[in-house]
Amino acid sequence: MLVRKAYAEVRQKNHKQWLSIVGILVIALGSVLAYAIIQRRAVARQRATAESLFYSIRSLDVDVAGFEKIALETNSYSLKERLKTYQEKRRGMEKRYDQYLKDLRVGDAGMTPRKKLIMRVARIFGECELTIPPFFEAEVEKYIDKWKSTRRLEIAIKTAKAKGYVEPIARDLLAGGLPPQFFYLALQESNFDEYVSGPETRLGIAKGMWQFIPSTAASYGMKVGPLVNLRRPDPADDRHHWEIATKAAARYMKDLYATDAQASGLLIMACYNWGEGRVLPLIRSLPQNPSDRNFWKVLTRYREKIPAETYDYVFSIFSAAVIGEDPKLFGFSFDNPLAAVTE
Numbered sequence: 001m002l003v004r005k006a007y008a009e010v011r012q013k014n015h016k017q018w019l020s021i022v023g024i025l026v027i028a029l030g031s032v033l034a035y036a037i038i039q040r041r042a043v044a045r046q047r048a049t050a051e052s053l054f055y056s057i058r059s060l061d062v063d064v065a066g067f068e069k070i071a072l073e074t075n076s077y078s079l080k081e082r083l084k085t086y087q088e089k090r091r092g093m094e095k096r097y098d099q100y101l102k103d104l105r106v107g108d109a110g111m112t113p114r115k116k117l118i119m120r121v122a123r124i125f126g127e128c129e130l131t132i133p134p135f136f137e138a139e140v141e142k143y144i145d146k147w148k149s150t151r152r153l154e155i156a157i158k159t160a161k162a163k164g165y166v167e168p169i170a171r172d173l174l175a176g177g178l179p180p181q182f183f184y185l186a187l188q189e190s191n192f193d194e195y196v197s198g199p200e201t202r203l204g205i206a207k208g209m210w211q212f213i214p215s216t217a218a219s220y221g222m223k224v225g226p227l228v229n230l231r232r233p234d235p236a237d238d239r240h241h242w243e244i245a246t247k248a249a250a251r252y253m254k255d256l257y258a259t260d261a262q263a264s265g266l267l268i269m270a271c272y273n274w275g276e277g278r279v280l281p282l283i284r285s286l287p288q289n290p291s292d293r294n295f296w297k298v299l300t301r302y303r304e305k306i307p308a309e310t311y312d313y314v315f316s317i318f319s320a321a322v323i324g325e326d327p328k329l330f331g332f333s334f335d336n337p338l339a340a341v342t343e
Helices: 002-074 077-103 113-124 136-148 152-162 166-175 180-190 214-219 242-258 265-284 295-302 308-325
Strands: none
Touching (some): 152 166, 152 180, 152 308, 265 308
């Protein structure tokens, strides 16, 4: 009986100890879970703040683009001074956004170099890397493989370098406040052939390196030649003069940037390809601000309605720009054609 009584006492004591240990573990686990939830919510708030800041920067870019156009047309000193204030404000916002990305570990060491590059080019073209659709990276990789299956990209860049197109095109784009990577839009349009003519369409025949149709060419100050209705080079047509056409293309894209595209470089591409057809109605159905009108929104909401030609056009240019930033990473032998200008 004494042994049994002693055993019972020990057992009861051990039971209380185990209950205490379990209680401590439950409290600890609860604290860990609570901390994880708090951290997750804090990260979510931080991401939301960063995203809001990004689109505030883009809204400012749209305003600045509008002011730049007025300042150029009026040569207004006060507007130019106001632009300097906006640009200073923008630099501060950009710095804060970069810090948010650093804190959120966006683009950290665990990400592949290819994915980092895709995200960086998305940022260059005015799209938020925090809200990239899940399928976008895989789709870009698919188009990179398409470029690798042909020598078209390599030959076109070789042509642009040999004829001295690269730096003047990039400078005109930069002067218009656009990324020099829009250089690849001309590649997609014409392979840098300034004498090429497109097929006949209801809007006329597109001509030149930037493939302007007659009406758009005229509205941007280009003289259309007498062979406008023939698929032949026309020395009297400004569209075949690449310097004139490049400056007009930069102005046209900047106007899209400040209006329908709302600072989205990828929407500029979509509008440039098929703006007056089925694309602009889709874009204009979205609210006129960068957070609600951008390529991610159009892509996720209207994927089935985007013309196949336009979809292919945008992804071809974007993937070419990704390759161009680091050709060796993707198995190409040429160097980044824009390196000197972007540096």
